[in-house]
Amino acid sequence: xxxxxxxxxxxxxxxxxxxxxxxxxxxxxxxxxxxxxxxxxxxxxxxxxxxxxxxxxxxxxxxxxxxxxxxxxxxxxxxxxxxxxxxxxxxxxxxxxxxxxxxxxxxxxxxxxxxxxxxxxxxxxxxxxxxxxxxxxxxxxxxxxxxxxxxxxxxxxxxxxxxxxxxxxxxxxxxxxxxxxxxxxxxxxxxxxxxxxxxxxxxxxxxxxxxxxxxxxxxxxxxxxxxxxxxxxxxxxxxxxxxxxxxxxxxxxxxxxxxxxxxxxxxxxxxxxxxxxxxxxxxxxxxxxxxxxxxxxxxxxxxxxxxxxxxxxxxxxxxxxxxxxxxxxxxxxxxxxxxxxxxxxxxxxxxxxxxxxxxxxxxxxxxxxxxxxxxxxxxxxxxxxxxxx
Amino acid sequence: xxxxxxxxxxxxxxxxxxxxxxxxxxxxxxxxxxxxxxxxxxxxxxxxxxxxxxxxxxxxxxxxxxxxxxxxxxxxxxxxxxxxxxxxxxxxxxxxxxxxxxxxxxxxxxxxxxxxxxxxxxxxxxxxxxxxxxxxxxxxxxxxxxxxxxxxxxxxxxxxxxxxxxxxxxxxxxxxxxxxxxxxxxxxxxxxxxxxxxxxxxxxxxxxxxxxxxxxxxxxxxxxxxxxxxxxxxxxxxxxxxxxxxxxxxxxxxxxxxxxxxxxxxxxxxxxxxxxxxxxxxxxxxxxxxxxxxxxxxxxxxxxxxxxxxxxxxxxxxxxxxxxxxxxxxxxxxxxxxxxxxxxxxxxxxxxxxxxxxxxxxxxxxxxxxxxxxxxxxxxxxxxxxxxxxxxxxxxxxxxxxxxxxxxxxxxxxxxxxxxxxxxxxxxxxxxxxxxxxxxxxxxxxxxxxxxxxxxxxxxxxxxxxxxxxxxxxxxxxxxxxxxxxxxxxxxxxxxxxxxxxxxxxxxxxxxxxxxxxxxxxxxxxxxxxx
Numbered sequence: 001x002x003x004x005x006x007x008x009x010x011x012x013x014x015x016x017x018x019x020x021x022x023x024x025x026x027x028x029x030x031x032x033x034x035x036x037x038x039x040x041x042x043x044x045x046x047x048x049x050x051x052x053x054x055x056x057x058x059x060x061x062x063x064x065x066x067x068x069x070x071x072x073x074x075x076x077x078x079x080x081x082x083x084x085x086x087x088x089x090x091x092x093x094x095x096x097x098x099x100x101x102x103x104x105x106x107x108x109x110x111x112x113x114x115x116x117x118x119x120x121x122x123x124x125x126x127x128x129x130x131x132x133x134x135x136x137x138x139x140x141x142x143x144x145x146x147x148x149x150x151x152x153x154x155x156x157x158x159x160x161x162x163x164x165x166x167x168x169x170x171x172x173x174x175x176x177x178x179x180x181x182x183x184x185x186x187x188x189x190x191x192x193x194x195x196x197x198x199x200x201x202x203x204x205x206x207x208x209x210x211x212x213x214x215x216x217x218x219x220x221x222x223x224x225x226x227x228x229x230x231x232x233x234x235x236x237x238x239x240x241x242x243x244x245x246x247x248x249x250x251x252x253x254x255x256x257x258x259x260x261x262x263x264x265x266x267x268x269x270x271x272x273x274x275x276x277x278x279x280x281x282x283x284x285x286x287x288x289x290x291x292x293x294x295x296x297x298x299x300x301x302x303x304x305x306x307x308x309x310x311x312x313x314x315x316x317x318x319x320x321x322x323x324x325x326x327x328x329x330x331x332x333x334x335x336x337x338x339x340x341x342x343x344x345x346x347x348x349x350x351x352x353x354x355x356x357x358x359x360x361x362x363x364x365x366x367x368x369x370x371x372x373x374x375x376x377x378x379x380x381x382x383x384x385x386x387x388x389x
Numbered sequence: 390x391x392x393x394x395x396x397x398x399x400x401x402x403x404x405x406x407x408x409x410x411x412x413x414x415x416x417x418x419x420x421x422x423x424x425x426x427x428x429x430x431x432x433x434x435x436x437x438x439x440x441x442x443x444x445x446x447x448x449x450x451x452x453x454x455x456x457x458x459x460x461x462x463x464x465x466x467x468x469x470x471x472x473x474x475x476x477x478x479x480x481x482x483x484x485x486x487x488x489x490x491x492x493x494x495x496x497x498x499x500x501x502x503x504x505x506x507x508x509x510x511x512x513x514x515x516x517x518x519x520x521x522x523x524x525x526x527x528x529x530x531x532x533x534x535x536x537x538x539x540x541x542x543x544x545x546x547x548x549x550x551x552x553x554x555x556x557x558x559x560x561x562x563x564x565x566x567x568x569x570x571x572x573x574x575x576x577x578x579x580x581x582x583x584x585x586x587x588x589x590x591x592x593x594x595x596x597x598x599x600x601x602x603x604x605x606x607x608x609x610x611x612x613x614x615x616x617x618x619x620x621x622x623x624x625x626x627x628x629x630x631x632x633x634x635x636x637x638x639x640x641x642x643x644x645x646x647x648x649x650x651x652x653x654x655x656x657x658x659x660x661x662x663x664x665x666x667x668x669x670x671x672x673x674x675x676x677x678x679x680x681x682x683x684x685x686x687x688x689x690x691x692x693x694x695x696x697x698x699x700x701x702x703x704x705x706x707x708x709x710x711x712x713x714x715x716x717x718x719x720x721x722x723x724x725x726x727x728x729x730x731x732x733x734x735x736x737x738x739x740x741x742x743x744x745x746x747x748x749x750x751x752x753x754x755x756x757x758x759x760x761x762x763x764x765x766x767x768x769x770x771x772x773x774x775x776x777x778x779x780x781x782x783x784x785x786x787x788x789x790x791x792x793x794x795x796x797x798x799x800x801x802x803x804x805x806x807x808x809x810x811x812x813x814x815x816x817x818x819x820x821x822x823x824x825x826x827x828x829x830x831x832x833x834x835x836x837x838x839x840x841x842x843x844x845x846x847x848x849x850x851x852x853x854x855x856x857x858x859x860x861x862x863x864x865x866x867x868x869x870x871x872x873x874x875x876x877x878x879x880x881x882x883x884x885x886x887x888x889x890x891x892x893x894x895x896x897x898x899x900x901x902x903x904x905x906x907x908x909x910x911x912x913x914x915x916x917x918x919x920x
Contacts, residue, residue, distance in 0.1 A: 082673045083678075108764075
């Protein structure tokens with residue numbers, strides 16, 4: 001009775017799941033590899049999967065044979081042996097052991113050795129260096145050499161809050177889209193240095209076959225040689241706090257020419273932005289820019305309306321720090337002032353001087369002081385922030 | 390034993406307080422064993438409820454039910470509860486109940502220590518879960534949100550939940566070490582005449598090695614979390630690079646405990662599984678010596694492979710190679726065990742009552758856990774598997790299938806002995822099939838999620854992961870609800886039912902089956918002699 005019921009329920013469930021799965025877009029294996037390392041990893045993985053499935057099926061087969069035949073209900077009389085008794089039997093028991101030794105240290109062990117050596121060879125023939133810095137909860141990229149040297153930007157999640165809260169339809173690249181992708185040329189070995197500003201993160205792009213931790217206070221490295229132009233998406237995979245699921249890695253691989261054009265354009269853009277620090281900004285300009293910066297960088301903790309998530313993330317609306325002066329009578333930055341907090345950070349609050357430029361910081365501070373019911377009325381000019389560096 | 394004098398003698402010994410005082414003050418190994426097992430069952434349900442909340446959130450992409458902060462707390466406390474408050478106490482409960490019976494002793498060697506060891510657990514469980522309640526009253530921001538691994542610097546940054554978890558781990562650790570000392574002393578000193586070490590039941594061997602592993606590694610964990618505590622509150626910089634420390638040091642210390650912990654959870658199960666196979670195959674244990682030596686080999690290897698839990702932190706090449714090959718070599722003694730289990734079934738006269746069903750399912754599912762563990766050792770492929778759902782699926786095959794389903798086999802095997810009543814066989818079988826099927830529906834999709842690139846510990850996910858997550862959540866709910874059958878069956882069996890004979894199972898071997906069911910309050914008042 002019970003067995004029949006289980007069968008019925010089990011079958012029903014299976015069909016239900018089957019129909020669900022039939023029109024799904026899923027994958028059964030690693031994504032298509034685009035670097036030599038990912039190709040190697042996929043190859044090694046496939047080989048190992050075949051090996052373990054063969055082991056599994058053989059062992060399971062023997063067991064099932066025994067389960068079917070050596071049953072009390074079939075009147076099978078139990079043997080009494082407790083170990084191999086003849087020489088031939090001893091040899092037979094050693095055979096699986098020998099096969100496993102061969103699999104572990106030769107069949108799997110040797111290709112695994114070569115993969116490790118390849119994976120850790122980050123420096124030979126490396127044509128350019130990129131530094132990746134993890135922080136809660138965004139990635140920063142800095143180009144360390146060549147034409148692109150000095151290019152530095154932050155890459156934030158752009159998926160709107162409405163999609164996450166199910167108030168709007170989810171886009172195609174839900175949670176895997178950013179404002180500034182890391183742009184890399186194809187067919188060039190890129191040495192990737194990793195570090196972190198706060199806690200441990202892991203920079204991971206499945207199509208590259210590389211994952212490496214970004215550890216605060218230390219430099220780690222990996223490499224990628226992307227062989228196909230395209231946009232590749234990954235995520236942080238070390239638990240790094242509440243935003244852990246919301247810091248994607250997006251890399252755009254482009255042909256050499258296109259990369260050069262991008263470098264030139266990006267340099268121009270950064271030059272314009274830093275020039276902006278020297279001009280006098282109006283309140284409207286600062287407020288408009290500040291609002292953007294706030295939404296990208298601050299709202300995740302302090303929330304869209306500045307109400308915060310106490311006690312870990314204090315509200316900005318009516319905050320004592322926000323509603324107090326920044327500079328003393330001599331124009332010197334006061335300790336524990338609003339600008340000091342944003343610029344230098346404290347505990348969980350990051351030091352934004354490493355991430356945002358002068359205009360961004362000036363604008364976001366101005367915005368916070370004149371929003372969410374705060375009404376300080378004063379402006380912070382980018383030049384004042386520049387002077388602090 | 391049947392003489393009037395002996396009966397009177399027994400009565401005298403049965404003199405103990407009644408009601409709550411019996412349980413608070415008891416030094417009886419069976420009472421304490423019962424408390425351990427009950428505590429374990431309750432915490433198993435608590436830990437399960439937490440993860441069902443998580444699976445409900447993961448049913449669909451987007452944030453529906455719980456905030457990411459709370460999500461992070463649930464996954465970490467789920468793991469701590471399941472490992473420290475469900476699996477470990479279950480194994481200790483069996484040790485308390487069965488070791489004295491199996492080795493022919495009247496009780497455990499250190500009964501007062503035994504009582505203390507148990508009564509540290511409830512406060513620890515309260516410490517672990519209290520921050521959830523405190524947060525409701527606006528105190529602190531909830532329980533530990535770092536995952537069960539406490540990784541610094543995230544744990545240095547965390548709220549009061551981390552401190553609560555540190556103290557909970559200290560209490561749980563002290564309890565485990567005391568339990569271990571008790572078990573070692575009991576096995577070394579209280580065996581019946583004639584029971585040499587190489588005649589020890591395998592369950593006792595498995596626990597003996599577990600006990601040594603606990604004593605060797607719990608102090609390292611205690612040290613690591615204490616260093617964390619001083620980093621958090623007393624200005625030390627063990628794990629802070631700015632002060633000359635190293636966050637990776639924490640991972641080394643943690644996993645020096647954490648990897649042996651896996652075997653701490655599994656060795657007791659490997660110990661009693663052969664008893665069950667032997668009983669239901671009506672055939673003596675196969676390869677006893679080989680199994681004992683394999684236990685030793687695995688015990689020793691388990692303390693030298695820890696870094697395979699963090700191969701992506703950027704270890705030097707020689708270290709990567711060493712940890713890869715040493716991890717692979719664990720497959721050798723483990724294969725010996727599998728060989729022995731199957732050879733034990735081979736040409737037996739098998740019947741499939743619930744304990745044997747669970748054992749058979751256990752061998753197959755734990756096999757999947759073991760084989761996926763073998764590929765995880767590969768450093769290059771591990772870069773992909775690491776901290777993805779592939780790993781989540783892998784360790785649930787080893788710890789839910791290999792741990793908890795093994796414990797369930799043990800419960801059905803020994804419950805008639807403990808209570809004197811037979812459990813309901815139909816419900817037992819229903820419980821097995823629902824558990825085994827729902828378990829696979831839950832975790833097979835997670836292998837594919839991991840391969841496709843879904844990281845673990847994320848509260849929301851990209852759209853290509855939707856279908857598998859939905860299937861996994863459905864499986865999880867069936868799995869969770871089927872455990873209510875288990876609870877019902879146990880409660881019913883404790884309250885009454887068909888009388889169980891002393892031997893209970895036709896093919897059962899061992900001293901515990903020579904006593905009536907349930908055994909007298911003080912197990913062996915006269916030492917049995919083992920030939």
